Amino acid sequence: MSTLTDPPKTAFRLSMLINDTRYRSLTFQALAFLALALSFVYLGNNLVENLRTAGLNINFGFLGDTAGYDISQRLVEYGNQDSHSRAALVGLLNTVLVAFLACITATVFGVIAGVLRLSNNWLVSKLMAFYVEIFRNIPVLIWIIIIFTVMTAVMPAPRAYRGDNATASMLLDAVAFTNRGVYIPMPFFENGLMPGQTLNWLVVLVVAVGSWFAARKINVWATAKQEESGVRPKTLPMVLGVWLVPFVIMMLIMGLAWEYPALKGFNFQGGIKIGGPLIALWFALSIYTGAFIAENVRAGIQAVSKGQTEAAAALGLRPGKVMNLVVLPQALRIIIPPLISQYLNITKNSSLAIAVGYADITATLGGITLNQTGRAIECVLLLMAFYLTASLLISAVMNVYNASVKLKER
């Protein structure tokens, strides 16, 4: 007769902390915690000691002080009597602006180059390979400086537009390329529905969102119709109408007009000025990151197995439809995750603005404000907090998108 007995209870010995797998991980974590705590105490101690000898403290009050420097490229009102925090906000918006623009154009460059690199045209595919290799193997800082130099050295000065025998002329009398930047016409509303131009643009946005919803409704209706009868009704005219008609009517009511840039004194006045540093940074970031995106696109398209293309062809789809309906949707799943990290790279690389004098947050908060106030620790901490938040936000948004397109496994 046998009975089940508990294993003999052994008394706890100190050596079990190392030798027994039940306790060992606890020992290691305790040791790691101790080491971490000790090093934090040590570093913090050094920090306090150093700050005391330097007569400094950690205090974010300086953000309310007058900044006293000008920023030419800005999205919100700012003057040199505004506070450092306002200057940081201007910089923050500038970072967002250049990162947003560069993400769009880099995707365009990248997709075009990636698809053309797979073209069966030998010359074009070699040319694209050359573009990719050249841009991937040379530091982005050098590209930014080169493009900025081109901007300032090749473009005419504003005074070249002056007088009867001007050496430069405006494109369509509306766009002026100068070495200080590009001036383009600014749209505005003569008799807007709301007081203030910003509110009027909000109205435009609301109408656009409405059109978008209507267009979606039409698509849903068309799909339902197709499933019912097998024939998809023509949606293009309706969708176009839903987009264009309200837009045109609204523009007529509100009186859309353009303010053209004009040479006054030594410089152009009016219109929208896109500063040289912004253009250099924007173009350099998009063409540099475009080379990386091209490689991601190429890898994504090549990763779709040949059987898929052949199966689609066997079903009788035309080459264009094979690409659009079969290859690209599958390639997109592979392309999106690396694309997210390229967008993150653009955002982080936009901090190189400081090399060409574009007033992004690194140049305002981490550059001029830091140098003027000497508050190194506070400025760098704020700067890191901003970039960390931006990175986490971008990856969160793109992960949601990624989850919506990825293979649904059941």
Next chain:
Amino acid sequence: MTDQSTNSVAFVADGNIPQSPPPARETGAIKWVRANLFSSWMNGILTVAALLIIYKLLSDALPWIWNGVWTTSSLSECREVLQGKTGACFSVLSERWNQLLFGFKYPTDQYWRPTLAFVLLFVAAAPVLFFDLPRKLLAFTALYPFLAFWLIWGGTILAPIVALLGVAAAAYVFQTYGKASFAIGFFGAIAAAFAVWIIGGKLIPDGASDNALLQAVPSRDLGGFMLNMMLGVTCVSLSVPLGIALALGRQSNMPLIKWICVIFIEFVRGVPLITLLFVASVMLSYFFPPDSTVDLFLRVVIMITMFSAAYIAEVIRGGLAALPKGQYEAADSLGLDYAQAMRLIILPQALKISIPGIVNVAVGLFKDTTLVSVISMFDLVGMIRGPILASTEWSGVYWELLGAAAVLFFIVCYGISQYSQWLERRLATDHR
């Protein structure tokens, strides 16, 4: 039957007709051009557009390079020689070449030292990069960091010798005790190294560097492309072991260790390198003991190493995740402990998978070393934008200088990526 039929037919072929060549438009260059350049209307247009772009690029660049002037001593003299023709002023390269390579403060008569260190770098890197070479060469690789330190910084030879002895003591302790228990061997090795360094540091007399064999050069005198190379090589080699540790930590079952690694990796990957360099230049010195002076080069190395270690950790984590679970379970069932399983089973396979990724990070890091010019270190870009373009002779020579910098970086980075592709083919042991 057969006889009849042969007799009744007027002609029977008794051999193959000799093969005739394919039509002219289906062979050679013409076929290739038709198939690859003008297979359709769209392709034809693309080809013409590409040809136009190439012609435009070459027609601008070639005369500029061909008419280049190499021997004048300033930009205005270049313009006199060229007399209005298009042409480059490469004289700035021939005159300032040493400054571009070594910075403007490195003692002129000591240029042979970094050059020798650079040449020896290939000898030291060869056995790591090419597995076919005799393993004994690795001894020189182990010796190289100390040799290179002595060559570049000069000063007393005692300092690198003490450092070397510390590492040797650590290796000895690990060899002796690491067999029994990895943890004891590992921590014992660290303790031994620090003991030797502290005792040795006390033994080096003050002023040992004054009349040393090699003249001492302070870190702030380093510059030019040499600085990029040094930062790149040092930070990559330091960050690989750190990255492995971080990747293993992130995979660990111990929540505390795991979260430390996750927070570190995600924090570093979330901020741009430039903010970390700001930390190195203005903030890090607050965290060192009050009376110590850690020079900027070392602070930058610390921050860049942390930066690339986080990226390498993510690459290696990918390699670890790509291994089938059976490998972990097989190692467990053989009775190997964690350290043995990692060293003998998991890491060799995971690292093999991650090599291309690590090389990518290394190329990216090498390119990012140019960012130190923002915190006023005079690396290649810093030299160009600072002392050279600011000088009266050469202000305005943008293209030649930036082009030369681009070419230097292109050669190194393209070389590394070609090596990585070769390695990938070499390591592909699966049959496809």
